[in-house]
Amino acid sequence: MSQTNEHIRSYYAHSANPAPQRQRLQGSHQADVCVVGAGYTGLSTALHLAEAGFKVIVLEGARVGWGASGRNGGQIVNSYSRDMDVIEARHGKDAARKLGAMAFEGGRIIRERIAKYDIQCDLKDGNVFAAFTQKQLDELEAKKRLWEQFGHTGIEMIDKPGMARIVNSDQYVGALLDHWGGHIHPLNLALGEAAAFESLGGQIFEQSAVIDIVRGDKAVVKTAQGQVSARFVVVAGNAYLGDLIPKLAEKTLPCGTQVVTTEPLAPELARSLLPGGNCVEDCNFLLDYYRLTADNRLLYGGGTVYGARDPGEIERLIRPKMVNTFPQLKDTKIEFTWTGNFSLTLTRLPQVGRIDSNIYYSQGCSGHGVTYTHLAGRIMSEAIRGQSERFDAFANLPHYPFPGGRLFRVQMLTLGAWWYGMRDRLGL
Structure with missing residues (x-):
């Protein structure tokens, strides 16, 4: 530690x-x-x-x-990094049934804690999975059907016209809105x-x-x-x-994500970016995520690296993503930049x-x-x-070790990030 x-x-x-x-x-x-x-x-x-x-x-x-x-990004995202269909295919129906019964419990626990102990952490309901392509949107439709099989009744598909009430960006073809998700000050x-x-x-x-x-x-x-x-x-x-x-x-492999936060935005501008007040993550393999903070900053993160980055490099990596999503923020000052590690399994x-x-x-x-x-x-x-x-x-x-020791694990992450980044750029 x-x-x-x-x-x-x-x-x-x-x-x-x-x-x-x-x-x-x-x-x-x-x-x-x-x-x-x-x-x-x-x-x-x-x-x-x-x-x-x-x-x-x-x-x-x-x-x-x-x-x-x-x-972290402060997003309450349900289920696991591999969903119940993958769990069933790899580990059997019984494992999928048992883990599926718990897939939406973590978010409920967070809300229970906030209510019981009056925790002031800017809880806001609703998170959005945003699709760039029809293929991604079809996958979100399948996710909705899968989650409904495991008792999730608080999800809805958003079509292209409906995105105007979610996010003020024209790059998405639709989305899945999870009302049981949300965001907090972590x-x-x-x-x-x-x-x-x-x-x-x-x-x-x-x-x-x-x-x-x-x-x-x-x-x-x-x-x-x-x-x-x-x-x-x-x-x-x-x-x-x-x-x-x-x-x-x-x-496990510790790997990092980068996050930036803008200066406080005018309330009208902030509301125009995310009219529904939801947090958003896209459907790319190397996904980006963003939301508004309680004081009207845009918090934007993404990417996967090994270890920390210096503040200047973080802004260089994340600002183009942010401006691509919201061109209206091209002259907006970024006030905070940081990295944090999360733990990845094979x-x-x-x-x-x-x-x-x-x-x-x-x-x-x-x-x-x-x-x-x-x-x-x-x-x-x-x-x-x-x-x-x-x-x-x-x-x-099963808990598999990463092959080849720590040095090779880092090389695997670098190669994997390049490969998935290429798939994202090609829309595969």
């Missing part, structure tokens, strides 16, 4: 709700459960367990929400969940990077200045886990499992982390409480 002290300079950090500076872990502590990582996966698990009466300690290497949970959601956990007696230690986990009936989680003995450990570092557990690190499905009988992990959201991580926290808390059926539905999926 990272030793960086503070949040990166992002729009989210700039507009974050007040939050306390939490102490480092020092000395020896006891807990029922020790959670490694204070992002969505760790916070969701910790909050579910605290609600069930467990004594939980969360250890964070930097600040609450420092990683992907505080840097860092403020994480901060609110952390405060909710602490209100139930939970403890979070920041600047407390975990350096070792000693396995045993009671595991011992060690930092530079302290340790926690716990009956159960939850490993929730995801793309920022590093080499703490090498067998997990070899099965199958593009999450990896969930146990090490020994008492160390649980979830990783590899593959771009669907905002909703999936909240579901992951619930199913891991269920398993720790002895109800493992839903946990096992994910744990039974």
Whole structure:
């Protein structure tokens, strides 16, 4: 986990709700459960367990929400990076049925948390999948039929004329509007969940990077200045886990996305860009995504890289995409630029499992982390409480390592990004 002290300079950090500076872990502590990582996966698990009466300690290497949970596009996107038809084809009908029953739960958990704990994070309903081509639109029609088979009743197709009420851009031929999706201020959601956990007696230690986990009936989680003995450990570092557990690190690839945020726009201009107030992602393999913030900025992100980028390069990469979508913003100043890593798996499905009988992990959201991580926290808390059926539905999926080690994984990502970018440009 990272030793960086503070949040990166992002729009989210700039507009974050007040939050306390939490102490480092020092000395020896006891807990029922020790959670490694204070992002969505760790916070969701910790909050579910605290609600069930467990004594939980969360250890964070930097600040609450420092990683992907505080840097992402803020879009509540349902299902998984590979949908139920792919799951059925690869892993069978039973796996598709079980995972399909949970595919829309993450978004519901987010809304439950916001309502129950009065979390101020600019929740707005509705996300849009926008199609450039008829082929993409046909695929969205198929997605609608598939999701309806699994109980989703809040989706509608948007034709070309109907796009005028969604987005003021002429490049799309239609879209799928998911009323159960939406968008939030992601860092403020994480901060609110952390405060909710602490209100139930939970403890979070920041600047407390975990350096070792000693396995045993009671595991011992060690930092530079302290340790926690716990009956159960939850490993929730995801793309920022590093080499703490090498067998997990070899099965995922941290890769990054770039995000920019404009200066505040005039309210009339902001409303004209996205009249419905929805967030949008396109249907390309290397997709772009965008939305309006609560203070009328356009937040625009996309692309896939390995590692961070400097601010000037981020603007050089993203501004042309933004202006292509909204030419009216060609002279608009970009005020914030940042990158953040997410964790990719070979199958593009999450990896969930146990090490020994008492160390649980979830990783590899593959771009669907905002909703999936909240579901992951619930199913891991269920398993720790002895109800493992839903946990096992994910744990039974194969978890393949990336071949060739870390260097070759980076080369694979670079080659893959080039290939999919070429397919996008050719409309394949």
